Amino acid sequence: MVVACVRALYERLHGPSADYGQNLTRDGLRDLLLPVVQESRQNMLQQEEAAAELALADDDFIPPGADDQQSSSALLRTLLRDGWLETFGDRAGLVTAYRFTRAGKLFAEAFWAIDRRSARTRQRNVRSCRNALNAALRNVDAYDLIDAYDYAEKVISDLSEGVDYFQELVRRLMLEASQTPWDGFMEFLDRFEKEFKKQLTADSIERHRQAIRDVIARLHSLEEDKARALEDQLNDIARWASQERQGPSTLDWMLDRIEEMVEAACTTKHPELIKAMSVYMQRAASIVQQALMLRGGQTRQAYSVAISKTAKLSGAAQDALLERIGAAIAPAEIRLLDPASFKLRSASQRRKALTVTAQPKVTRDSRLAAAMYRAEADAFALSNDDIVHRIRAELRLRDRPIRLSTLPVATTTDVLNNMQIVEAVRGARDERLTVQKLPSKLWNEFYAGDDYQIEMKNDTE
DSSP states (O other), X not given: OXXXXXXXXXXXXXXXXXXXXXXXXXXXXXXXXXXXXXHHHHHHHTSHHHHHHHHHHHHHTSOTTOOHHHHHHHHHHHHHHTTXXXXXXXXXXXXXXXXXXXXXXXXXXXXXXXXXXXXXXSOOSHHHHHHHHHHHHHHOOHHHHHHHHHHHHHHHHHHHHHHHHHHHHHHHHHHTTTSOOHHHHHHHHHHIIIIIXXXXXXXXXXXXXXXXXXXXXXXXXXXXXXXXXXXXXXXXXXXXXXXXXXXXXXXXXXXXXXXXXXXXXXXXXXXXXXXXXXXXXXXXXXXXXXXXXXHXXXXXXXXXHHHHHHHHOOTHHHHHHHHHHHHHHTTOOOOOOOGGGXXXXXXXXXXHHHSOOOXXXXXXXXXXXXXXXXXXXXXXXXXXXXXXXXXXHHHHHHTSOEEGGGSOOSSHHHHHHHHHHHHHHHXXXXXXXXEEEEEEXXXXXXXXXXXXXXXXXXXXX
């Protein structure tokens, strides 16, 4: 009976049909255990030997003459007492929820796996799920699809295990807050490098989520003959799926379950893992920082340690300690500041310092200087659009490429235009305008530099 209840709990919490959107409350747990207890008691009462064993079991944790409801409640209390289950606060529903302990989950998975009809796979990452789906699409092979189903199942199980691992680390930190958690922190760093680093980067569910969606959509839209062949293979080699499915097609049910598990891992378990890791890192960092500050304060404030040691001693021991301290600090030179150099400001002086000074008045000369500065800055600023418009008109007029060295430099505007024209043409993003650097140099009385050829292609070219 206990093993059957543990299997049912594992199927509800971590099995392929698990509902990760809702936590398991006491009422849900009782409703889950009650039919399992009823079925187990009926099966055992059909055999006389089993009935005798049941009577012995009743003396352990089930009250004599208890009905099925009382038996399930007693079984629940026993699982909590013996460390199979634990309670935690559901912040969303503001209720008490139930889950497996880490040790209870390991044993429950073993019981569940023994009764599991599908073969177990070795790989446990989301890339394996994506590759198996691609192989199923390419080869139209049901074995690859079953592998993808098991990979998706293990991905969400591993994320749940990671969340439980960090919650256990946080509980250990709270219990051992007076001691620096160096061992646990180093264990976390080692496991992060080997496992969680890959799980959050190359094997991130966010990274492969859309690709898995696309492959599943393509598998849903297979040709009729391929879909029928894949359906027949699944019904032949995965009879457990035919019994668990909802609907007429095993293929569609399995693809929907894979997508649901991937979505649940992405939207629920992956954020929970990151949040649990963040909470542990914050708690561990604060405790480590506090320990370092305390240790540093002891080294910087040795006189506090000396005072505390002196207070704990008495008589000859205290005199001996004071003599050693005196001999140690005898060569030290102490300089004190003159108290007369410290003077407190009066209240009126403090108020004057805090008051905001009056805004300065803007004179005519300052306004004129600001206007002249703006005019000088605008005088040497040319618009790139105006330059491009001017060079387009010049190219249409000449109907041939223009070299930069042939442009006029009669005025200051012409000189500034020539110095800025290459940058303006390149920034115009007009495919018809092209600028080509020439091997020759440009020399005039104003500046020297590389020569360029500007050309505008016709639309008919």
